[in-house]
Amino acid sequence: MSKTIKETRICVIGLGYVGLPLARLFSTKFPTVGFDLNQSRVDELMSGHDSTREVEDKLLQEAINKHGLKCTTNLEEIKDCNFYVVAVPTPVDENHNPDLTPLVGASTTVGKVIAKGDVVVYESTVYPGVTEDECIPVVEKISGLKFNKDFYAGYSPERINPGDKVHTVEHIMKVTSGSTPEIGAYVNEVYKEVITAGTHLAPSIKVAEAAKVIENSQRDINIAFVNELAKIFNRMGIDTQDVLEAAGTKWNFLPFKPGLVGGHCIGVDPYYLAQCALRHGYNPEIILAGRRMNDGMGEYVAEQVVKLMLKKGIQVLNSKILILGFTFKENCPDVRNTKVIDIYNTLKEYNTKVTIHDPWANAAIAKREYSVDIHNELPTDKYDAIILAVAHNEFKHLNLCALQIDNSIVYDVKAILNTDVYDARL
Ligand SMILES: NC(=O)c1ccc[n+]([C@@H]2O[C@H](COP(=O)([O-])OP(=O)(O)OC[C@H]3O[C@@H](n4cnc5c(N)ncnc54)[C@H](O)[C@@H]3O)[C@@H](O)[C@H]2O)c1
Secondary structure, X not given: OOOOHHHOOEEEEOOOOOHHHHHHHHHOOOOEEEEOOOHHHHHHHHOOOOOOOOOOHHHHHHHHHOOOOEEEOOHHHHOXXXXXXXXXXXXXXXXXXXXXXXXXXXXXXXXXXXXXXXXXXXXXXXXXXXXXXXXXXXXXXXXXOOEOOXXXXXXXXXXXXXXXXXXXXXXXXXXXXXXXXXXXXXXXXXXXXXXXXXXXXXXXXXXXXXXXXXXHHHXXXXXXXXXXXXXXXXXXXXXXXHHHHHHXXXXXXXXXXXXXXXXXXXXXXXXXHHHHHHHOOOOOHHHHHHHHHHHOHHXXXXXXXXXHHHHOOOOOOXXXXXXXXXXXXXXXXXXXXXOHHHHHHHHHHOXXXXXXXXXXXXXXXXXXXXXXXXXXXXXXXXXXXXXXXXXXXXXXXXXXXXXXXXXXXXXXXXXXXXXXXXXXXX
């Protein structure tokens, strides 16, 4: 089979944080259709607006009006494509086991439309083996076509960082791979057309899958280490940030900061790797220890705040506490798997009155997913304790004095406030 990029017609399946920026970018060089199951998401996008704020409305409208990007829920409109890119979620279930349901669903969709000679490339984060052992058999079964004879596959993990307007998809080097050396080269050529930062062609799909899942697992473990340091130094009355700043002057000291690890990547992907290790008879101690440490940080922060209040003689029962920020990270509206909820729930156990202010979070989604009320506008009340939980730009120069009762506590989880503003930081 020999394919040329000139005849490539792309369909991106799953138009979320990953799929939409990719579809927009591909549309600048290739005929591109975006497919999603969610009709209201498709309607929103075709009206020229992206509620995830990953693609600016102007760019999205340009992609639609100038480059002909079409978003649809209709299978008929993607049948003509010959390069399918799958970017659907890869969550874990309540027992932290990988939930491949969306991937199987998207593979079923691909199976219905894929034709001889076509290629399907998976972008969703998985453990090594998911593409060839779990997804491809579904495509084969539904299409009746034979893998690596009638159709081909690739894997190219996504590395975007939501809310980051510098490291956007085209500016991040992309790992590519293919089910045969020839397909690997073709997949790599297609991505090279749009990724200005360049591409790295991995020797196999499994290598590319493994590369992505270890990137996020490494980050999780490094953050877990500094979270552990924060717990140790806090007991000793030493400021962790000062220690990290001093240690960071060594050329090979890694600049990680303590904090909450939420979202659906770093807090989830290590479980994919851990499950895969267990299936191969290996008990992944370090990976799971990192997960345990990071998953406990919300509760830890809340308990530190309660301790500080008690030390200052502030009555905890019925006290008013303000949490600044609810999203899983700064300058991004995504509240999935936010660990701020752990701070909130722990404080509620002490019968405190907790208010959450977040100018970015979608209040309706937060209410539906977590049963909490989010105030998008800054409250005018005064509080016994204020916890800065997310480093949104809006919080960097906030006048916290206006929100404080006399000797109230300010706890800076993100270490962004000046020393004269906070009582303690993580
Ligand atoms: N968000 C990130 O920062 C990020 C970064 C790198 C990698 N990833 C990985 O990329 C993948 C996608 O993540 P995301 O954040 O874009 O997810 P998302 O939830 O923002 O978007 C997924 C989209 O897929 C749609 N969808 C679900 N099942 C579908 C199906 N069967 N067919 C068609 N559409 C379907 C949903 O309606 C949604 O619009 C995940 O594996 C994630 O781990 C995410």
